[in-house]
Amino acid sequence: MDDPDHGYRGEQVAFYDRLVGERGDAAFYRDRALAADGPALELACGTGRVYLELLRAGVDADGLDASADALDRLRGKATEAGLDPDVWRADMASFAADRAYGLVYCPFNALQFCRTIAEQEALLRRAHDALASGGEFAFDVFVPGFDVISAEYGEWQSESVEFRGEPHEFRRRTRISDEVAQEIRVEDELYDADGERVFSESRRLKLLPKREVELLVHRSPFAEWSVAGGFDGSPLEDGDDVQVWTLRT
Template structure:
């Protein structure tokens, strides 16, 4: 995760339990791109290491950062269990820096949507541009806003699943509500409840809807020299009905 969403320790554990490797569908796309780069790779918003640890397993020279120390703690624990040596640090997507340049930067799983204002979005693109070598690439994905889903699901609590934490079974649930219709942002609430129905952990954060036209405008106003977008992780042209936008920006 990135920028404004830091997650409590309990919610970080819940996130890890509900985001298994292979569940999202972006793994092959990002891992193949990183392997093909054959040079240093940076994963922004690396979270608990769903992709980042697989990069290390494949021998990719990869660094990563995330704004949530609780998420990074889980990543480091998992890496230690496997004998891996991660190079990760706590930082904000809008204002991070790095000690070296990268051939490829990744911002997977809608993490760019955590940036709610144009200034924040451009600041992130500027920071990512800064750490890429000439000719370096930035890859990121954002969902396609689906208003039929929004109309059906917003405002209703959705049960997710149960997770064990501290010897106790906790049930997770989430709810999305409109935050600002003009700004096209929405608020996501996540709660963990014990067996008595009491809330024991709670986080909330605001995300942006980012239609393709807005992302293209951001790319045009960034320092990147070129950009392209696909409708999914298979490289096909973005068209109506696609659920995800995959962007490539080139320095």
């Protein structure tokens, strides 16, 4: 995946840690890793929001990400916490692993950075090949909500935040960038108290409704799969905002 929009950089990396609140996913993937028969591998581990939770729980876990800046921040946080991470820079659609994992996982919509069928199929093959026999690939993607798209897409959403001990204004706008391909562009901007822009960043993602994911999984090497409507394992139903998939070898 050769995409200049992919991978956080610079100040956006530092701000990311403040931006993402509690979702319930870190505990979910930690518990899945603890129950797995073998080590775990996180695809798109970023600054370690989920990955470091696994290390704190004593999980033998590796991670990879496309952003060198994000990995540097992860390593710094791990050092402060007395943890020993094993992470490397790689594209999740073309990575190679040198050991077999009991669990491969990809949290927080990161799979949606793979916008083409070729990239999506490549990621599923790579995840499958990295698993030991009986291993699982778990990931979550959001449910495209027409109410949210109609009410919020195309408009800037702003909030006051504290960053590096000072007040800032954070702005986000999500737009449909390709109606035919069902792709979106998410734009983030951060301004300090004097109105000076700290960073401006954008990224493109693929909307993935359930049936489209099902088609991809059907074409993948995985033997069986299931999907839930939340990290509590509840059935996926109309009105849910997250799809939690588990694919098994």
